[in-house]
Amino acid sequence: MPDPTAQAHIDDYLSDAHSIEEQALVQMKRAHEIAGDPGLAEAFREHERETEEHERLIRERLAAHDGKPSAVKEAVMRVGGVAFILFAKANPDTPGKLTAHAYSYEHLEIGSYELLARVAQRAGDQETVAVAQRILAQERAMARRLEDHFDAAVEASEHESGSVAKYLADAHALEVQAIALLEGGQKIAGDGELAALMDEHLAETREHERLVTERLQALGEKPSRIKDAALGIGGLNWGGFFAAHPDTPGKLAAFAYAFEHLEIAGYELLKRTATRAGDLETAALAERILQDERGAAQQIAARFDHAAEAALAAR
Numbered sequence: 001m002p003d004p005t006a007q008a009h010i011d012d013y014l015s016d017a018h019s020i021e022e023q024a025l026v027q028m029k030r031a032h033e034i035a036g037d038p039g040l041a042e043a044f045r046e047h048e049r050e051t052e053e054h055e056r057l058i059r060e061r062l063a064a065h066d067g068k069p070s071a072v073k074e075a076v077m078r079v080g081g082v083a084f085i086l087f088a089k090a091n092p093d094t095p096g097k098l099t100a101h102a103y104s105y106e107h108l109e110i111g112s113y114e115l116l117a118r119v120a121q122r123a124g125d126q127e128t129v130a131v132a133q134r135i136l137a138q139e140r141a142m143a144r145r146l147e148d149h150f151d152a153a154v155e156a157s158e159h160e161s162g163s164v165a166k167y168l169a170d171a172h173a174l175e176v177q178a179i180a181l182l183e184g185g186q187k188i189a190g191d192g193e194l195a196a197l198m199d200e201h202l203a204e205t206r207e208h209e210r211l212v213t214e215r216l217q218a219l220g221e222k223p224s225r226i227k228d229a230a231l232g233i234g235g236l237n238w239g240g241f242f243a244a245h246p247d248t249p250g251k252l253a254a255f256a257y258a259f260e261h262l263e264i265a266g267y268e269l270l271k272r273t274a275t276r277a278g279d280l281e282t283a284a285l286a287e288r289i290l291q292d293e294r295g296a297a298q299q300i301a302a303r304f305d306h307a308a309e310a311a312l313a314a315r
């Protein structure tokens with residue numbers, strides 16, 4: 001039986017998906033220029049075509065629901081989009097950074113469509129379920145293509161930003177960001193499973209921050225040179241984004257999922273760079289932290305059902 005709450009709010013999920021796709025298109029159009037590797041560039045070109053189709057499919061679903069695409073480009077989701085633009089701009093335009101960012105963004109899309117599919121299912125809207133599933137398959141495939149190009153991205157980045165210390169400093173900035181995200185997220189998640197999970201991962205994240213700092217110091221980096229500014233803490237206002245968004249538990253799950261994959265990509269790149277440089281201690285540290293990040297991402301994914309329920313209940 002269709003759930004009227006889900007029916008009433010499906011347009012919000014569709015408009016969020018539409019904004020995410022529009023933002024993805026902006027990124028895809030310039031990505032192939034900075035990919036630095038022919039295979040990676042082709043992956044971006046292919047996904048640019050797919051993303052154009054996603055935008056159209058979602059726009060059609062919105063029209064079918066009588067939603068107005070011009071009105072539904074809500075300011076709040078715009079903030080999310082802008083945060084990603086700032087994030088992209090705050091990073092050097094290297095193939096490594098591009099790949100990590102895109103990998104995270106694909107998982108933002110995956111998380112968002114997982115939630116949309118669940119809400120559409122509850123609303124009895126099978127057409128939207130089918131569209132979400134179809135797009136999901138392509139987002140997952142793109143994420144896998146990016147995984148297949150981590151090596152290529154490291155090779156292509158080597159001349160500009162290949163130093164182990166540089167990747168470690170980025171990892172450190174990500175962990176600092178993750179601590180803020182998890183601390184803020186707990187309040188939004190309430191007292192459910194997601195909050196418990198975030199609490200658990202917060203403890204791991206503080207440990208990661210400590211380990212990465214130690215490793216940087218072992219490489220002779222001074223704390224003052226451990227520049228968190230590289231990732232623009234101020235530019236990326238995650239806390240403000242989550243606090244402002246009406247659909248907080250659902251968005252929180254999708255964004256936390258994306259963030260974990262940003263960390264995963266960061267450590268995959270660090271591991272490869274360290275291995276190539278013969279720094280096996282750093283490579284081992286990256287591998288160790290990767291297990292935690294992958295575990296956290298899997299646990300978030302296992303709670304998409306819970307997040308969808310919590311999001312609808314919070315209305």
Ligand SMILES: [Fe+2]
Pocket residue numbers: 021024050051054109135139
């Ligand atoms: Fe997409």
Ligand SMILES: [Fe+2]
Pocket residue numbers: 024047051105106109139142
């Ligand atoms: Fe995508």
Ligand SMILES: [Fe+2]
Pocket residue numbers: 178201205260263292293296
């Ligand atoms: Fe993490």
